[in-house]
Amino acid sequence: MNTTSSTDRIHDGEILNDRLDDARVYDGVRTRRILAFCIDYLIVGLLMIVPAIVIGLLGVLTLGLGWMLYGILFPVVALGYIWWTLGGASQATVGMNMMNIRLERLDGGRIDGPLAVLHSVLFWAGNVILTPFILLATLFLDRKRAVHDLLLGTVVTRTDR
Structure with a gap:
């Protein structure tokens, strides 16, 4: 089964996705993540x-x-809820779908149930330990990623771009 798309290119055996390098897929992601969280x-x-x-x-x-x-x-x-929605085929919760965003792995792989749950647990653990100020990392990290995204090699992108 071929998991590469027309926007992917292979370099030294690693799949590189040109779409994830486009700054437009991160436009407004922070606000959309907050609204999706409230809906969820x-x-x-x-x-x-x-x-x-x-x-x-x-x-x-x-x-x-x-x-x-x-x-x-x-x-x-x-x-x-996280396992069945974020770990499902759309790689997004209901709130994320409503906000036209989804969680993607940087290596091009799929988000499965265990990774989705780990993503959520790291989000909550980070907020408990480091307070919500941990979300300020999205202002400084590449691709508007949060700390738990950085640790797991994931990124939230817009689906409408």
């Missing part, structure tokens, strides 16, 4: 409604023990 956060909140009701009923039936599951509800729902 809302979607995850909505996805938590049914499991939260089930856990509530389970807690009543188990005399309160089931309510301990509330502690893992958000991470489980959010990581499942």
Whole structure:
């Protein structure tokens, strides 16, 4: 199966993608990422409604023990959402699709479920450890990448360019 496209060129055995070198695919990515995050956060909140009701009923039936599951509800729902959307065929969450952006690997490979989850976990860990100021890195790093993008060799690009 050939994974190269008409915009790819091969140099010393490495696939180079000319599209990722075009500055236009990064225009407005920062703002679009923020808006996509807000949309996705809302979607995850909505996805938590049914499991939260089930856990509530389970807690009543188990005399309160089931309510301990509330502690893992958000991470489980959010990581499942990330696995199936960002790790899927479009390489974008619903919010990212609405904002016409997607996550891509610099080596041209596909974003799979485990990489998508690792990307999300590194984002949250970076924010917990280094506060949201970690996002200021997008002002200084090439291709408007965040620190977790730099660590994983990924980049967020516009799909409409």
